[in-house]
Amino acid sequence: MSRPLIGVLALQGDVREHLAALRDQDAEAVPVRRPEELAAVDGLVLPGGESTTIAKLARRFGLLDPLRAAVRDGLPVYGSCAGMILLADRLLDAPPDQETIGGLDVTVRRNAFGRQADSFESEMDVEGLGGGSLHAVFIRAPWVEEAGDGVAVLGRVVGGEADGRIVAVRQGNLVATSFHPELTGDRRVHALFVEIVRRHLAARAGAGAGNEED
Ligand code: GLN
DSSP states (O other): OOOOEEEEEOSSSSHHHHHHHHHHTTOEEEEEOSHHHHHHOSEEEEOSSOHHHHHHHHHHTTOHHHHHHHHHTTOOEEEETHHHHHHEEEEESSOTTOOOOOOEEEEEETTTTTTTTSEEEEEEOOTTOOSSOEEEEEESOOEEEEEOTTOEEEEEOOSSTTTTOEEEEEETTEEEESSOGGGSSOOHHHHHHHHHHHHHHHHHHHHHHHHHHO
């Protein structure tokens, strides 16, 4: 099967690291800044960074509504940290006018771990990833305060004050993590996402073939 084309929203944040992680998984990875670029990709990564800034730039670049439409159409999207915030339907501890792309039926609390724990690293199990626990890097990270019925919880914090907090979720083709797998050498989250993109492409190709026969 040919390599899927996966975009990384490149308005602000750690774009390069995601491009590299995707290329390691044999995907073609390109920065996305314009609606035409968004329209061309088979999947999209929303990087870590500053979610208010990314949302404002997306609005200014005319990308916010195309991003919402793409999610509604079933485009696979993976959001890490600020990207998780951007995918959330509901936010806590956010400016009242902060916009999101939405699509993920979760309530996400920004900067949830408090100032003392601005940045920390932790070992955790993530469902669907073989190969044992994952070393997770959190930087002014959000968590999922509440997840809707259709949302699968893939990972929770183990130990400390935040014990049990949800930090990795999936709903259909949408995946979000509070942590930054792009900053470690562990490529399993990106591998999972690339697999979701491949399956989506295969399913679409199958549906297309079916339609032609009608
Ligand atoms: N605290 C940031 C925000 O609210 C997210 C941090 C990150 O992406 N590392 O946008």
